[in-house]
Amino acid sequence: MADVDTGGGGGRGKKGGGSKTKKKSTHIDMTAMVDVAFLLLTFFVLTATMANSGLIELAMPPKADDNIDEEDTRKKIIEDKIMTLVLDDDDKITYYVGITEPEIQHTDFGKKGLRNVILSHIHQGGGGAPLCVEVNNAAGCWDPIFVIKPRKQSRYKNLVDVLDEFAITKAPKYAIDKFTPQDSVFIANDGVIVEGEAGP
Amino acid sequence: MSKKPKRGVPKIDMTAMVDVAFLLLTFFILTTTRFREDSKAEVDTPSSVSSLEPPEKELMTITVTGDGKVFVGLSDIATRGEILNRFLSDQQKQDPDLAISAEGAAYFSTLQEFGVPVKDFGTWLSQGGDALKEFEHAGMSPRVTDSTSMTGNDLEKWVRWGRLADQRMRFAVKGDVNTDYPVIEDVISSLQEWDVNQFSLITSLEDGAEVVVEEEEE
Numbered sequence: 001m002a003d004v005d006t007g008g009g010g011g012r013g014k015k016g017g018g019s020k021t022k023k024k025s026t027h028i029d030m031t032a033m034v035d036v037a038f039l040l041l042t043f044f045v046l047t048a049t050m051a052n053s054g055l056i057e058l059a060m061p062p063k064a065d066d067n068i069d070e071e072d073t074r075k076k077i078i079e080d081k082i083m084t085l086v087l088d089d090d091d092k093i094t095y096y097v098g099i100t101e102p103e104i105q106h107t108d109f110g111k112k113g114l115r116n117v118i119l120s121h122i123h124q125g126g127g128g129a130p131l132c133v134e135v136n137n138a139a140g141c142w143d144p145i146f147v148i149k150p151r152k153q154s155r156y157k158n159l160v161d162v163l164d165e166f167a168i169t170k171a172p173k174y175a176i177d178k179f180t181p182q183d184s185v186f187i188a189n190d191g192v193i194v195e196g197e198a199g200p
Numbered sequence: 201m202s203k204k205p206k207r208g209v210p211k212i213d214m215t216a217m218v219d220v221a222f223l224l225l226t227f228f229i230l231t232t233t234r235f236r237e238d239s240k241a242e243v244d245t246p247s248s249v250s251s252l253e254p255p256e257k258e259l260m261t262i263t264v265t266g267d268g269k270v271f272v273g274l275s276d277i278a279t280r281g282e283i284l285n286r287f288l289s290d291q292q293k294q295d296p297d298l299a300i301s302a303e304g305a306a307y308f309s310t311l312q313e314f315g316v317p318v319k320d321f322g323t324w325l326s327q328g329g330d331a332l333k334e335f336e337h338a339g340m341s342p343r344v345t346d347s348t349s350m351t352g353n354d355l356e357k358w359v360r361w362g363r364l365a366d367q368r369m370r371f372a373v374k375g376d377v378n379t380d381y382p383v384i385e386d387v388i389s390s391l392q393e394w395d396v397n398q399f400s401l402i403t404s405l406e407d408g409a410e411v412v413v414e415e416e417e418e
Contacts, residue, residue: 164249
């Protein structure tokens with residue numbers, strides 16, 4: 001047994017027998033070490049910035065070329081596939097399917113709100129046809145498309161919330177578009193395109 | 201004769217406590233990626249279920265505060281130097297006297313984020329000492345100018361210089377919960393002005409677990 005007397009019991013060791021001193025010496029006073037450990041621990045807990053950020057990948061279409069006739073490209077897409085979500089102020093959403101006299105409806109970000117709207121468009125909108133992403137674009141498949149049009153009064157949070165809902169519901173296709181004054185007139189007139197203002 | 205006098209203070213075996221303390225300490229030391237920097241722009245990012253990690257390299261972060269101020273952050277120190285060269289070579293065409301001090305350049309390369317408008321940028325980095333550090337970061341303008349003007353807004357300029365400085369540069373927008381959408385629209389337009397059509401939105405991971413549970417109910 002090596003002598004590892006830490007000095008703590010040194011004074012008493014001389015008084016008693018040698019064997020007693022050796023037994024005591026294995027006790028190390030850890031108070032200071034614990035103090036230092038907890039001090040450092042507290043420091044690192046307080047300074048730690050946990051990796052808590054996520055990332056939403058977003059791909060925007062290239063800027064529209066003025067030479068391309070927008071109406072022409074729009075007609076190529078079967079309009080019933082398109083659900084337009086207009087983000088209003090006060091965290092409200094106006095939505096409609098298609099572009100020819102659609103039924104204008106309203107919803108919000110609540111539990112039974114937006115997610116059910118998106119899910120029903122994805123799963124019931126096609127009348128039972130399989131989703132294109134699931135059947136590798138086979139003929140007759142259902143290919144729902146979502147368009148987000150945030151109004152000027154909406155907040156950035158609303159946009160992220162909608163994108164997040166898309167991620168949760170696995171919406172296959174979506175895009176962000178500008179909310180134009182024509183859209184405003186369109187909604188105000190319950191989906192009827194006013195002749196001469198924006199209509200074809 | 202072994203007659204120990206009874207002590208008033210009992211001995212506590214602290215071994216287990218020390219073990220736990222050091223385990224936690226090690227964990228926190230290893231998970232601390234970097235110390236909290238004094239951020240120029242504090243934002244409260246909206247939460248999402250996405251658990252993708254933002255890339256640590258080749259990233260330009262465009263921070264948009266709740267009141268619509270825009271800050272630019274560069275992840276790579278080398279790129280910070282390179283983007284300064286781009287800034288100088290471009291801006292010196294209009295203002296041949298424009299120069300930045302060596303101290304200014306060195307300070308800039310340490311900055312995680314900056315929000316000094318391009319017109320004040322030269323003034324800022326030509327200074328030294330405390331004036332450099334205490335310069336006000338007023339935030340940049342993402343307001344889209346008409347597309348015919350070659351100069352563009354401040355953000356467009358940095359996006360362009362960023363792409364020139366590092367061709368593999370990726371872009372991420374970090375907006376505040378309360379940022380008005382038109383500001384974000386301007387930021388996106390500024391990115392698209394230089395054909396950056398793919399970018400990321402940085403969100404925080406908060407109620408992800410809750411959302412997953414909800415999904416299973418359906």
